[in-house]
Amino acid sequence: MEKQTNREGIKGWLNPTRYGIERFAYWLMRLTGLGLLAYFVAHIIETSTIVDGKDAWDKMLELTQTTEGHIILALVIGMSVFHTVNGIRVMLGQGGIGVGKPGRPDYPYNKPASLNNKHKLCIYASIGLAALAMLYGLQVMFGV
Amino acid sequence: MAAIAPQTLEEKPVAVESQSKSITLRISKFNPKTESNRNFVDFTIPYKKWTTVLDAILVVKENFDHSVGVRYSCRQSSCGSCGMKINGKPALACYTKISELNSNTITVEPMDNFPIIRDLVVSFERMFSAHKKLKPYIISEDSEITKDTKEFLQTPEDVEKYLQFSNCIKCGLCNSACPTMATDSSFIGPQALAQAYRYVADNRDKGKNDRLKIIDDSHGIWRCHFAGSCSKVCPKGVDPAMAIQLLRGYLLGFRK
Ligand code: SF4
Ligand code: FES
Numbered sequence: 001m002e003k004q005t006n007r008e009g010i011k012g013w014l015n016p017t018r019y020g021i022e023r024f025a026y027w028l029m030r031l032t033g034l035g036l037l038a039y040f041v042a043h044i045i046e047t048s049t050i051v052d053g054k055d056a057w058d059k060m061l062e063l064t065q066t067t068e069g070h071i072i073l074a075l076v077i078g079m080s081v082f083h084t085v086n087g088i089r090v091m092l093g094q095g096g097i098g099v100g101k102p103g104r105p106d107y108p109y110n111k112p113a114s115l116n117n118k119h120k121l122c123i124y125a126s127i128g129l130a131a132l133a134m135l136y137g138l139q140v141m142f143g144v
Numbered sequence: 145m146a147a148i149a150p151q152t153l154e155e156k157p158v159a160v161e162s163q164s165k166s167i168t169l170r171i172s173k174f175n176p177k178t179e180s181n182r183n184f185v186d187f188t189i190p191y192k193k194w195t196t197v198l199d200a201i202l203v204v205k206e207n208f209d210h211s212v213g214v215r216y217s218c219r220q221s222s223c224g225s226c227g228m229k230i231n232g233k234p235a236l237a238c239y240t241k242i243s244e245l246n247s248n249t250i251t252v253e254p255m256d257n258f259p260i261i262r263d264l265v266v267s268f269e270r271m272f273s274a275h276k277k278l279k280p281y282i283i284s285e286d287s288e289i290t291k292d293t294k295e296f297l298q299t300p301e302d303v304e305k306y307l308q309f310s311n312c313i314k315c316g317l318c319n320s321a322c323p324t325m326a327t328d329s330s331f332i333g334p335q336a337l338a339q340a341y342r343y344v345a346d347n348r349d350k351g352k353n354d355r356l357k358i359i360d361d362s363h364g365i366w367r368c369h370f371a372g373s374c375s376k377v378c379p380k381g382v383d384p385a386m387a388i389q390l391l392r393g394y395l396l397g398f399r400k
Contacts, residue, residue: 005329006266008256012326018233019321022372026323029369093370096393102345105308105381112375114386119372 022115025123029086032079039076070141078134085126089119166190167242169200171212172253175262184251185209191242197250198226198237201264213263221379224313227320228264229253234320236379237264255320271316274336278358280343283351296348309342309387311380318374318384330363334374334384337365341387344394356394365392 016027049060063069093099093114100113169189174182187208189200201214214237216226221239230240231247234255242250258266286296318334319325325333340355359365368388375385393399 006254006256006258006260007329008326010327012256013323019371019373019376022370022376023323026369026371026373090370093389094368094392095396095398096390097398099386099389100383102305102308102383102386102390104304105311105383109379109381112372112378112381112383112386114375114383114389115372 020115021120021123025086025126028082028127029090032083035075035079036083039079070138073141074134074137077137078130081133082126082130085129086123089122089126093119164190165192167200167247168249169197169204170249170251171201171204171263172251173212173263174254174260175213176260177262182253193241193243195242196238197228197230197235197240197242197245197252200242200250201237201252213261213265215265222313224315227255227266227315227317229255229320234317234377236315236317239379255316257320257322257325258316266316268314268316271314271319271333271335274332275314275339278332278336278340278343278355279351280339282343282346282349283354284348285350298347302347305347306342306345309338309345309382312339312342312382313380315379317377317379318382321373321377323371323373324367324369328363328367331367332359332361332364334368334388337368337391338374338382338384338387341391344391352394356391359391360395365395368392 013027013030016024046060046064049056064073098116098118100116103113166188169187170184171187172182173185187204189203191200196219198214198216198219201212205212205214214226214228216238217223218225219238221236224236226237227234228237229235230237230252231245231250237252252264254260254264254266258268258271261267312335314335316335318338322331322334324331337359340359343349344352344355365388368385370385370389372385375383378384390399
């Protein structure tokens with residue numbers, strides 16, 4: 001079927017390199033969305049250990065106190081911040097806010113108004129804020 | 145995928161101006177009716193500053209392999225026929241200069257997300273039917289040719305609201321770059337959605353509600369995630385991503 005329709009399929013969105021920072025943000029939004037979903041499921045499993053008593057709960061908590069646990073939590077912080085800030089940008093854009101005004105296009109037509117600097121700036125800001133939040137989280141967790 | 149031994153112009157006694165620079169043109173060859181896999185065939189082609197990818201393909205057709213399937217007509221980015229994947233990205237072959245690609249090897253393949261007819265030629269049937277479904281014409285009770293030949297006057301500002309969207313040449317590059325088109329076979333696509341906006345934004349048109357009803361569908365406008373790749377590749381400055389978000393503004397109540 002894929003061959004007949006020549007659809008790019010899932011690899012179409014797995015490659016973020018071809019269409020600029022906006023496509024990169026789209027890719028990161030999907031990855032962080034999936035990452036947060038995985039965390040959400042893991043979190044439910046983690047907290048449900050409380051029904052097995054205090055020992056089981058403490059043992060599970062110990063897991064989050066390891067180096068690997070701290071790194072995973074730092075990634076969760078980064079994913080949440082990027083997904084939230086970029087999500088606000090996408091939601092505003094999808095309501096037609098900040099996507100530019102229709103006008104007379106000029107040759108060589110390579111500066112679409114919807115891919116404007118405001119959006120690019122927001123994307124860089126979401127990545128920057130996510131990185132800062134991760135660093136802060138790592139600092140708190142590792143106590144350096 | 146198999147690569148066939150490269151062919152060079154020097155091997156054939158054809159009169160082509162001698163050139164100092166040359167590239168390897170890798171052409172994807174595939175006939176879905178008779179073959180099960182794509183082949184890439186390499187050709188060494190001389191080029192000048194202004195040689196386009198389409199020019200290079202036509203050199204191949206003239207001198208090495210006349211069977212290469214390629215669709216073209218205007219050769220000036222007006223007809224929308226020659227869209228293909230050039231070094232991994234959808235572009236018009238007649239609008240892409242070899243010298244601007246900064247690569248010694250240029251790979252041309254059929255556009256993604258369209259069924260392949262043969263080699264570089266894809267079928268536009270689905271794109272055209274999605275376009276048609278969105279009523280790409282002015283819907284109005286009034287007519288210019290009746291009632292004392294009344295004119296529909298529009299100010300330059302009225303025209304600017306839809307002008308850029310009417311630049312669409314239906315080349316399909318936007319649908320090929322779109323990540324939703326890559327996975328959702330029923331998605332209307334950026335080309336048709338941009339055209340829906342073109343008519344909705346025209347103050348002579350009265351078909352807004354009809355069109356909004358059509359796109360307010362599970363495979364309609366809500367499937368766009370504003371990745372912006374459609375606008376990035378559009379060769380005519382249509383900016384489908386803008387049109388889609390403005391159109392969505394009507395459905396969300398931000399616009400009247
Ligand atoms: S919107 Fe642009 S890329 Fe899409 S079909 Fe029209 S001209 Fe081609
Ligand atoms: S040949 Fe007409 S657009 Fe390229």
